[in-house]
Amino acid sequence: MLRIAVPNKGSLSGPAGEMLHEAGYQQRRESKELRIVDPVNEVEFFYLRPRDIAIYVSSGKLDIGITGRDLLVDSGAHAEEILPLGFARSTFRFAGKPGAATGIDDLKGRTVATSYEGIVAAHLADRGVDASVVHLDGAVETAIELGVAEVIADVVxxxxxxxxxxxxxxxxxxxxxxxxxxxxxxxxxxxxxxxxVQQFLRRLQGVLVARTYVMMDYDCRVEQLEKAVALTPGLESPTVSPLHNEGWVAVRAMVPAKEAQRIMDDLYEIGARAILTTAIHACRL
Ligand SMILES: Nc1ncnc2c1ncn2[C@@H]1O[C@H](COP(=O)(O)OP(=O)(O)OP(=O)(O)O)[C@@H](O)[C@H]1O
Ligand SMILES: O=P(O)(O)OC[C@H]1O[C@H](OP(=O)(O)OP(=O)(O)O)[C@H](O)[C@@H]1O
Ligand SMILES: [Mg+2]
Known part of the structure; x- marks a missing residue:
């Protein structure tokens, strides 16, 4: 049985559960459940604090886990990223009152408050800046107003x-x-x-693809086929099938969802008709 760590709270928890559900895994029914077994898929899910997940995974007791890249780096745990998942995107940045500092060199001798002490201390050390780091659990933005630090480093x-x-x-x-x-x-x-592990990764990759691509179908004249295919090259190559009306073909290809409307306009311009897009629910590339 594969043992997988999943965030139990915070920004990562909801989207992680949704992605696992879309990938066909059973998920907990109520937020107080700490572990569940999915017997059909032979997986056991452990719902843990996001900050602790890299530590559990590095201990070898759990096979894989879902966490934030920043939390993984901050933990210093002996674990590595094997698949980016595209949600809970954020940037980790220094901030202060307007004019308080313009760059990292201004931090020399000053105090930085953060929940990510590992990242901040390593970043300062890398750049040879000698500053103090104060650890706070959250709501770090208030630390400046209350005089605990002059600068913060936080998720934005x-x-x-x-x-x-x-x-x-x-x-x-x-x-x-x-x-x-x-x-x-x-x-x-x-x-x-x-x-x-590989099957689990393929399932999640399938969800990522299903979220990013749509299926496009259209009819076009044989003379326009090369131009049309250049607009919809698909992943390998589009499927082209004959139509009952001679001189026409039906084309089917996956296209990036974000570009679907523009591609439909361009196809129409070159004479393609009956242009349809449909959602992809699951996929194995
Ligand atoms: N507003 C946000 N938008 C996107 N990602 C975020 C946001 N806040 C935190 N994250 C990401 O979520 C992870 C932190 O999860 P964690 O649950 O510890 O914090 P949280 O979402 O602030 O929840 P809480 O403070 O309730 O514990 C990090 O990877 C961080 O980059
Ligand atoms: O740029 P924004 O969209 O405002 O998002 C960033 C904020 O979200 C998170 O805070 P959270 O609400 O989780 O509270 P916390 O500081 O207690 O973790 C993070 O710590 C930032 O404070
Ligand atoms: Mg938070």
């Missing part, structure tokens, strides 16, 4: 929390994060676990 998504606290980012982004699947760094692939 929309920037609303910083704006509400009258703070501005400064310096280069420290890191970009998103949800990731992790496993122990020196995991020795064994014959029973490895195929299950």
């Amino acid at each position: 998504e929309t920037g609303t929390s910083l704006r509400n606290a009258g703070l501005e980012v400064f310096g280069e982004p420290i890191m970009k994060s998103e949800a990731v699947v992790i496993r122990r760094s020196d995991a020795e692939p064994d014959e029973t676990t490895e195929p299950k």
